[in-house]
């Protein structure tokens with residue numbers, strides 16, 4: 001149901017317009033909000049309006065920034081202005097576990113750039129970026145620890161990502177998620193889309209599932225190594241807390 005708002009047009013006249021929704025997310029602190037509305041404007045005059053803009057303020061004390069919600073008109077019975085985006089859109093770094101950033105700084109750098117491209121509205125070019133980040137993630141994970149001999153490193157560097165996953169990843173969850181992410185990632189770089197019912201969000205979810213599986217494996221390996229070492233040197237657990 002559209003909401004009715006009195007806006008100022010280019011002649012400083014007041015006009016009644018319909019909008020589909022109010023902004024509910026701050027583009028600066030990236031938190032869901034009920035935006036404070038400060039002013040409303042339409043561009044154009046005499047019923048020919050090209051856009052509607054709502055000046056808003058984030059109500060959070062920690063943020064409190066002012067932003068502009070942008071709307072475009074669409075004919076649905078009458079003219080309704082549909083919410084498109086809010087500006088300025090401040091880049092927010094993606095959340096990737098530290099363990100994964102540590103074994104693959106290249107993955108984190110490429111993934112962050114793809115994420116930034118997507119946040120800037122470059123939806124067509126961020127897909128290949130996500131696909132590239134996946135390749136670095138998988139290969140760096142396989143090559144971790146860095147002590148692997150050079151012959152093995154050369155072989156892993158040269159073979160395609162899909163073969164790499166099948167030949168070198170043992171953990172079944174990591175293997176399954178990396179495999180699915182690769183299939184969807186390839187769709188982002190090819191002319192023909194094989195998985196027509198899947199999109200960029202599915203690819204990102206699968207990359208995150210791969211990241212989580214790798215993070216779990218690295219964390220488990222860390223505990224196993226750490227506590228086996230303690231056992232070897234004869235450390236005994238305390239019988240009671242003092």
Ligand SMILES: [Zn+2]
Nearest residue numbers: 026029058063
């Ligand atoms: Zn905010």
